[in-house]
Amino acid sequence: MSTAAAIILFAAVTFYAIFGGADFGAGFWDLTAGGAKRGERPREIIDHSIGPVWEANHVWLIFIFVVLWTCFPEAYASITLTMFVPLTIAALGIVLRGASFAFRKAVFRTRLQRHFGAIFAVSSVLVPYCFGAIAGGIASGRVPAGGQAGDPVNSWINPTSIVAGLLAVSVTAYVAAVLLTWDAGRLSDDTMVGYFRIRAVAAGVVAGVIAFVGLFVARNDARYLFDGLTSRALPLVVVSVLGGLAALVLLRGRPHRGGRLAALIAAGALIFGWGVAQWDYLLPESLTV
Amino acid sequence: MMHVFGGLLILVPMEVDPVPWARAQMAFTLAFHIILVPLGVSWAAMTLIANYRAIRHGDRDALRLAQRWSKYMAVTFAVGAVTGTVLSFEFGLLWPQFMGKWGEAFGVPFAFEGLFFFTEAIFISIYIFGWRRLKPWPHFWSGVPIPVAGIFGSASVVAANAWMNSPQGVTLDSTGMIVDVDPVAVIFNDAMPLMAAHMIIAAYLVGGFLIASVYATGMLRGRRDRYHRLGFIIAFTVAAIATPIQMGVGDGLARWVYSNQPVKFSAIEMVPQTSSDVPETLLGHLNSSGEVTGGIPIPGLASWLSDPSTGRSTVVQGLDTVPADQRPTIREVNVVHLAWDIMVGLGTLLFLFTLWYWASWIFRRDMPQSRWFLRCAVVAGFLAVVTLEAGWTVSEVGRQPWIVYNKMKVADAATTNTGVWFTFIVVALLYVGLGITTILVLRGMSRRARREPRFEETDVPYGPRETADRPQVRAG
Numbered sequence: 001m002s003t004a005a006a007i008i009l010f011a012a013v014t015f016y017a018i019f020g021g022a023d024f025g026a027g028f029w030d031l032t033a034g035g036a037k038r039g040e041r042p043r044e045i046i047d048h049s050i051g052p053v054w055e056a057n058h059v060w061l062i063f064i065f066v067v068l069w070t071c072f073p074e075a076y077a078s079i080t081l082t083m084f085v086p087l088t089i090a091a092l093g094i095v096l097r098g099a100s101f102a103f104r105k106a107v108f109r110t111r112l113q114r115h116f117g118a119i120f121a122v123s124s125v126l127v128p129y130c131f132g133a134i135a136g137g138i139a140s141g142r143v144p145a146g147g148q149a150g151d152p153v154n155s156w157i158n159p160t161s162i163v164a165g166l167l168a169v170s171v172t173a174y175v176a177a178v179l180l181t182w183d184a185g186r187l188s189d190d191t192m193v194g195y196f197r198i199r200a201v202a203a204g205v206v207a208g209v210i211a212f213v214g215l216f217v218a219r220n221d222a223r224y225l226f227d228g229l230t231s232r233a234l235p236l237v238v239v240s241v242l243g244g245l246a247a248l249v250l251l252r253g254r255p256h257r258g259g260r261l262a263a264l265i266a267a268g269a270l271i272f273g274w275g276v277a278q279w280d281y282l283l284p285e286s287l288t289v
Numbered sequence: 290m291m292h293v294f295g296g297l298l299i300l301v302p303m304e305v306d307p308v309p310w311a312r313a314q315m316a317f318t319l320a321f322h323i324i325l326v327p328l329g330v331s332w333a334a335m336t337l338i339a340n341y342r343a344i345r346h347g348d349r350d351a352l353r354l355a356q357r358w359s360k361y362m363a364v365t366f367a368v369g370a371v372t373g374t375v376l377s378f379e380f381g382l383l384w385p386q387f388m389g390k391w392g393e394a395f396g397v398p399f400a401f402e403g404l405f406f407f408t409e410a411i412f413i414s415i416y417i418f419g420w421r422r423l424k425p426w427p428h429f430w431s432g433v434p435i436p437v438a439g440i441f442g443s444a445s446v447v448a449a450n451a452w453m454n455s456p457q458g459v460t461l462d463s464t465g466m467i468v469d470v471d472p473v474a475v476i477f478n479d480a481m482p483l484m485a486a487h488m489i490i491a492a493y494l495v496g497g498f499l500i501a502s503v504y505a506t507g508m509l510r511g512r513r514d515r516y517h518r519l520g521f522i523i524a525f526t527v528a529a530i531a532t533p534i535q536m537g538v539g540d541g542l543a544r545w546v547y548s549n550q551p552v553k554f555s556a557i558e559m560v561p562q563t564s565s566d567v568p569e570t571l572l573g574h575l576n577s578s579g580e581v582t583g584g585i586p587i588p589g590l591a592s593w594l595s596d597p598s599t600g601r602s603t604v605v606q607g608l609d610t611v612p613a614d615q616r617p618t619i620r621e622v623n624v625v626h627l628a629w630d631i632m633v634g635l636g637t638l639l640f641l642f643t644l645w646y647w648a649s650w651i652f653r654r655d656m657p658q659s660r661w662f663l664r665c666a667v668v669a670g671f672l673a674v675v676t677l678e679a680g681w682t683v684s685e686v687g688r689q690p691w692i693v694y695n696k697m698k699v700a701d702a703a704t705t706n707t708g709v710w711f712t713f714i715v716v717a718l719l720y721v722g723l724g725i726t727t728i729l730v731l732r733g734m735s736r737r738a739r740r741e742p743r744f745e746e747t748d749v750p751y752g753p754r755e756t757a758d759r760p761q762v763r764a765g
Contacts, residue, residue, distance in 0.1 A: 056410035058374050062403045065377050069388045070396030077389030080381030084706045091378040092719060095371045099723055102367035106360075106730050147389040149705060 005071035006282060006289040010275035012067060016060035017271045018175060018264050021168075023057055025176025026050050027097065027124020028169065029199060036114055042180075043117070045192050047105070049183045058094065075282050077147035083134045084149075086156045090130040093123040125169055132168025136161035139278055140222035145287035159221045163214040170210055171267050174203035178247050178263035185254060197251050200263075204244055211270070224284045228277030236273035240266050304707040311383040311703045314713040316685070318375055321720050323681055324674055325369035329409070330439035330489065331496030331527065332362045337432050338523050344425045350516040354523070357738055358500075359417055359432075361731055366413055368727050372720075373406070383709065387692050387702035390467070394459045397472045398448040405442030409435055443492065444485040450684070451480035454550060456693050479549065483542040484684075490535045491680065495673045497528025498639065502670025505663040522656055525666065528673070529643035536640055539633075539680075540594075546687075547595045550694065551606035553687040556617045558591045559626040563607040567591040572630055574623045579608070617689045628682035635676040642669055 026046045033039030033046075068076040080087060096119050104116035133156045137143060140160040144150050155161075177200035184192035218226040229237055243266030250259030278284045336358040343352035377399070381388050388395070416432040423431060452458075458474025459467050504521035547554045554560075560567055561579050569591040573584020589601035596603040608616050617625060642665055649657040656662075688694060692702045 056370075056407060056414070058370070059403055059407040059410070062374065062377050062399070062406070065381065066396050066400045066403060069381065069392030070400070071393070073389045073392030073396075076381055076392060077385040080385045080388070081704060081706065084382055084704065084708070087378055087382055088712050091375045091382075092715065094374055095719065095723065098371035098374075099368055099726070102364050103726060103730050106364055106734050147385065152706070 002071060002289050003280075005067060006275075006280075009064065009067045009071070010272060012060055012064045013275070014268050014271040016057065016064060017168075017171075018267045020057040020060055021128060021172035021267060022175045022179050023050050024097075024124045024128045025172035025174070025203075026180065027121050028173040029176060029180065029196070030117060031121030031125060036110055041189075041192060042195060045180055045184050045187070045189070045196070048187070049180055050101075058098075072282060074145065074147050075143075075287055078143050078145060078150070078283060078287075079134070079138065081148065082143045082150035082152065082155045083137065084152060086130040086134050090127050090134075093127040093130065096120075097123040097127065128168040128172045129165040130156075132165035133157075133161040135168070135274065136164030136222075138283060139164070139225045139274060140218075141224065141284040141286065143283045143286075145283055159217045160214075160225075163210060163217050167207065167210045167214060170203055170207035171270065174200060174207050174244070175263050175267050177203050178251065178259055181251055182257070182260045200251060201248055204248055208241070208244065222284075224281070225274075225277050228279065229273065232279065233273040233277035236269045236276055240269035240273060242266075243269060305710045307706055307709040308700050308703045310709040310713045312699065314709065314716055315379055315383055317713070317717055318372065318379060318720065319685075320678055320681070321724065322369065322372045322376060323677060324495075325365055325372065326443060326488075327492040327494075327496035327499065327677070328362065328365040329369050330436065330443055330492035332358060332365070332500065333413075333432065333435035333439060334493070335496070335500065335523050335527055336362060337429065337436065338527075339519070340429050340432065344429060348519075350519050353516060354520050356420060357735075359420075361734060363413060363417055364727065364730060364734070366410075368723065370406070370410065372723075375716075382712075383704055384692065384702045385704050387697065390697065390702075391456075391459075391693055393467050393470050394456070394475045395449055395452060397470065397475045398445045398452070401476070402442050402445035402449075405438045405445060409438040409442060412438065439492075440489055443489055444481075445476070447485040447488045448476045448478070448481045451484040452476075452478050453692060454484070454684075454688060454694050455480035456696055480545065483538065483545050486538050487535070487542050487680075490531050490538055491677055494528050494531040494535055494639075495677050497524045497526075497531060498666075498673035499670045500524035501528060502667045505666035505670075509660065509663050509667065518656075521666070525646060525656070528639075528669075529646050532636075532640050532643045536636065539636065544595065547605075550687075552608065552611055552616045553625075554595075555606055555608045555610075556622045556625045556687050557629045557683060558605060559622060560591070560605050560607045562609055563604060565592055565604045566601045567595075567603075567605045569594065570626075571634075572627070574626070575619045577619065579619060614690065615695075617686065621686050621689050625683055625687045628679040628686065631679040632676050632683060635672050635679070639669060639673060639676065642666075 026049060030039075030043055030046050033042040065076075068079070100116040100119040100123075104113050104120060107113055107116065137150075137155040137158065137160070140158065142150050142155040142158065142161075177196050181193055181196040181200055184196055215226065215229065218229065243262045247259045247262035247266060250256040250262060280289045281287065282289050336355050339351045339358065340355035342348050343355055380395075412431060412434040416428070416435065419428040419431050452475055455478045457478040458471040458476075460469035460471075462468045501521050501524035504517050504524065507517045508521065543554075543557070546557070558567060559570055559573065559575060559581055561575065561581065566589045568586035568588050570581060570584040570586045573581055573586075576582045592599075592601050592603040592605055595605055608622065645657060645662065645665075649655065649662075690698045690700065692699045
């Protein structure tokens, strides 16, 4: 029973990471799109892309909470007690992001749009970083079992958390760039296809490098995770790498539907790989499923 | 500005008892979110009423109303969605021991709430997208799931809150830990039906008065066109139907509290010692030695209302029947009693106001035209929100010191994190900013709508991007 719940939990985390992550990543490109004039067209594509689904993806997050507190209440209490600060930042970031995205569309003066846009974009980077840092803290065994509070600072400011946070930002940026390339292709905007394609490649390379560095960090800082990643989770790691490369290949020329799928698989396999790597610990190495 | 932040950062390590701050933060964020709830639940229904009229009677003003309301609704829905997400964070951040112990039961209604929220978000999106892409009737039907999901969603959330008042459906072992949960009994606990009905009808009442007050303001400023009149009538009629029903449901709920949460009831009615022939004291307060001071007592009314069949001889349990650490403090009793007086008083006032409206329809076949009526309608929007907040205060403060009635105390449920006072300040500032911005954005949208009457669905959250090959604008 609890095994099934844990699998559902990691599946929900994976879905939130790829679907919610794509929304956050779009915010990253919004942030880096440059001034109002230069960044106008990319921002239009971003708006078009996430407009209809925006914020509905948080339902995955709520679902994660619900599964956690219903099936693993003790672990949930431990996580919220230990990760109070990054969770609070993430919550506030979600408020700022969702509200300012809505406001930006509803106001018409450029100056106001720019203000709301900046809030939207900055919080879009902050939130995935915090979630990544929390995941890193959990994976490296810094959250104790038994509804206890761990170290309030070291639990999310530590080598594994920093790498995981950066990885989260780069992966969301990568997935978003791939999806945006495809969206631009659907709108037959070749300039923007090229614009987002180059960014997808860049983000993919950066994510790859961070993941590679992360393996070495984990070897010293999160041994259980490292052992898992290099044994039972190895197939998923390979799938993730292949998916990431395949997506970039499929983006050449006219964007291909498969590229989108490959990018989602790459991100999904990475997150699910984390779950498999720390199996059967929910909180390594103190609380098992 | 940086200086202020710097100063605050130095203060962060300061250790302050987290319990009052956690309560304050939860209360503040809920008080904010609860204002958006009526809009999410009832505005969609009013939009559909206008939409129905537009298609049925070819009414262009009604169509314009429905189109604009769907836009404004998208903004308030967005703010409601994110502030709602924050609440799900706070359950864990502020009340980890509560979630750790009772999460298995308390979490159940939230799973359903998540589903309904998702449904609501999807259909809001389809409805806004559909204005020019769907035929009129399919488009209308694509909007119907929004208020339905809103009703079931709020029923689910209220079920969770009701469970805290009436914790059923759990089997505990000898150490008090949950060993078995019956999800159906958790959701449909004894307190749930009346509490859910009270909240959903409140959503229609408050939403109706609030939106009517906006159109009343417009009419007072001389915009006495058919469009404003229609906007007012739809919203106010919804409120005028909900208000009398709400009085009946509220009365039933009070009697449920009388039978099932006697201590909460004695706080509401401010009854220090058990007795019969208890007066209904309007206003007034308990002094430091726990005696009723001031106020206007109406002899025997509280007893009579508690159970009319036994009249003034009905016995009302007093606060002193339970030890002091198992009942609200004197200060809390005073808050509950005052909030109760405000809720009942303003609710009655709003009810009398709707009688004016109905009387005018019956005798003059039209809504009241006088400026005084419109002025009252403007104030009623504000008063309805105050009534809602007061009612919610009665429910929450009246349950103190329990977070789970007679099973767990608030103080035992709270986080041990001593920095909560700081997050409370940050959250409060952020939410004040959010509230002001929301109002300004809505006002800006309405001004623009007056300047450029042509309807654009592209400048709305959830709306599509402008495309070159835009199809023709449908009727209106």
